[in-house]
Amino acid sequence: MKYLSTVRTALLATSVMLLCGIEIGATEVATEDHPVLAEIANRVDAEVERAVLEKLVGFGTRHTASDTASNTRGIGAARRWIKFRFEEISRDCSGCIKIETPATVVSGERLPNPTDIVDVLGIQQGSSDSNRVLVISAHLDSRITDVMNATADAPGANDDGSGVAAVMEAARILSHYKFASTIVYAVLSGEEQGLYGGKLLAQTAQLKNWRVEAQLNNDIIGNIHAQSGVIDNTHARVFSEGTKATETTQEAARRRYNGGELDTPARNLARYMATMAHQYLTNFEVRMVYRTDRFSRGGDQVPMLEAGYPAVRVTEAVENYSRQHQDVRSENGIAYGDVIAGVDFSYLAQVTRLNLITLASLAWAPAPPTGVKIEGALTADTKVTWSPVVGAVGYEVWWRDTTTPQWTHHRRAPGNQTSLTLVGVSIDDMFFGVSAISADGFASPIVFPGAAGSFEPPSQLPSQVTGK
Numbered sequence: 278m279k280y281l282s283t284v285r286t287a288l289l290a291t292s293v294m295l296l297c298g299i300e301i302g303a304t305e306v307a308t309e310d311h312p313v314l315a316e317i318a319n320r321v322d323a324e325v326e327r328a329v330l331e332k333l334v335g336f337g338t339r340h341t342a343s344d345t346a347s348n349t350r351g352i353g354a355a356r357r358w359i360k361f362r363f364e365e366i367s368r369d370c371s372g373c374i375k376i377e378t379p380a381t382v383v384s385g386e387r388l389p390n391p392t393d394i395v396d397v398l399g400i401q402q403g404s405s406d407s408n409r410v411l412v413i414s415a416h417l418d419s420r421i422t423d424v425m426n427a428t429a430d431a432p433g434a435n436d437d438g439s440g441v442a443a444v445m446e447a448a449r450i451l452s453h454y455k456f457a458s459t460i461v462y463a464v465l466s467g468e469e470q471g472l473y474g475g476k477l478l479a480q481t482a483q484l485k486n487w488r489v490e491a492q493l494n495n496d497i498i499g500n501i502h503a504q505s506g507v508i509d510n511t512h513a514r515v516f517s518e519g520t521k522a523t524e525t526t527q528e529a530a531r532r533r534y535n536g537g538e539l540d541t542p543a544r545n546l547a548r549y550m551a552t553m554a555h556q557y558l559t560n561f562e563v564r565m566v567y568r569t570d571r572f573s574r575g576g577d578q579v580p581m582l583e584a585g586y587p588a589v590r591v592t593e594a595v596e597n598y599s600r601q602h603q604d605v606r607s608e609n610g611i612a613y614g615d616v617i618a619g620v621d622f623s624y625l626a627q628v629t630r631l632n633l634i635t636l637a638s639l640a641w642a643p644a645p646p647t648g649v650k651i652e653g654a655l656t657a658d659t660k661v662t663w664s665p666v667v668g669a670v671g672y673e674v675w676w677r678d679t680t681t682p683q684w685t686h687h688r689r690a691p692g693n694q695t696s697l698t699l700v701g702v703s704i705d706d707m708f709f710g711v712s713a714i715s716a717d718g719f720a721s722p723i724v725f726p727g728a729a730g731s732f733e734p735p736s737q738l739p740s741q742v743t744g745k
């Protein structure tokens with residue numbers, strides 16, 4: 278079943294001209310139907326993404342330990358081309374993107390010789406709250422059957438050329454808009470050898486004191502043919518951790534008793550993305566998966582979670598294992614290898630749209646509320662309180678039945694008050710959260726009370742990311 282790769286085009290008749298994005302003249306707060314998000318979605322171009330992917334595959338291999346001196350083959354050439362593309366994109370927006378290339382030398386089980394790990398970051402500085410950071414990431418490196426083979430062709434079209442194409446498309450399009458918070462377009466390396474680029478990204482975020490509110494890690498986002506024969510081009514999966522990697526023993530005890538195992542910030546980011554897809558994309562929905570990643574497998578969101586940053590894995594709805602981590606070959610009539618033929622560009626564009634509208638909406642919204650608390654035991658009502666958020670003109674309190682996956686009920690707190698009593702709503706039977714709303718009606722993710730749901734990183738920096 279094929280879909281039409283269109284997004285909702287019925288825009289509000291009252292929309293104002295949008296030149297630099299934040300010029301939205303609404304005086305009334307609306308929480309939905311932002312024409313600018315439909316406009317951003319419409320700008321995603323599958324053919325531009327195809328050209329990026331062809332360029333990446335053209336480097337032969339992008340194995341982390343491959344050649345770095347050649348300008349035509351290997352990870353070094355690929356990294357330099359990414360940097361060059363960021364420079365081109367930056368020229369088109371009067372230098373709005375700064376390029377940084379954090380680097381480290383690593384050796385390990387899958388990298389016996391000391392090897393350069395270099396991330397290429399395009400940083401679109403926020404206009405007023407630049408320490409607040411939203412990240413879209415993917416990994417540049419590729420592999421074949423033998424993870425140590427650094428010389429044979431390893432096209433890595435879908436894993437993870439598709440994700441890199443989405444990151445570059447995000448930079449190309451979002452660089453034409455202005456945001457209060459910073460967006461980081463991150464092209465990582467060393468993923469296949471041990472998530473080294475993700476660790477380097479987490480270290481970089483810590484060093485720079487970034488308040489990372491979300492990392493959307495795109496890894497394998499372009500295939501629609503499952504190994505089983507199922508074809509699915511109408512969903513993306515978003516994986517989110519159930520309990521925080523950084524949770525303390527005390528926090529875990531409280532969470533076990535009062536709930537919160539369904540409401541990490543990553544999980545509420547996944548819910549946010551599901552809402553965005555439903556609202557702005559046609560024939561495209563998010564399938565939330567209540568796991569950190571696929572069973573026993575990993576991605577570059579993991580080191581970020583270990584550093585206490587909210588992060589999700591965005592990936593295709595169904596996977597084809599003959600096309601992942603395989604030598605390019607034909608065997609018994611089956612085509613193996615991660616080649617361009619395995620990527621559906623209309624589908625890739627849809628997953629890209631999901632990322633872009635999520636990033637833009639998050640970046641225009643205020644930061645997620647902090648200090649969220651609930652009280653009301655032994656009373657008929659529930660009182661939700663939170664700390665004021667810079668740039669918020671109001672707050673929406675949400676609640677849902679404890680067994681329901683999405684938030685279902687909401688009520689606006691009057692004015693910009695930072696508490697709301699829900700009369701007759703029992704604290705025992707519902708889960709609660711609160712979202713901050715901007716003057717233009719952009720909503721932050723919903724924040725579940727306490728440490729379990731907080732978007733803030735733990736005050737004590739975990740040691741995992743500073744290690745190996």
Ligand SMILES: [Zn+2]
Nearest residue numbers: 436437496497
């Ligand atoms: Zn991958």
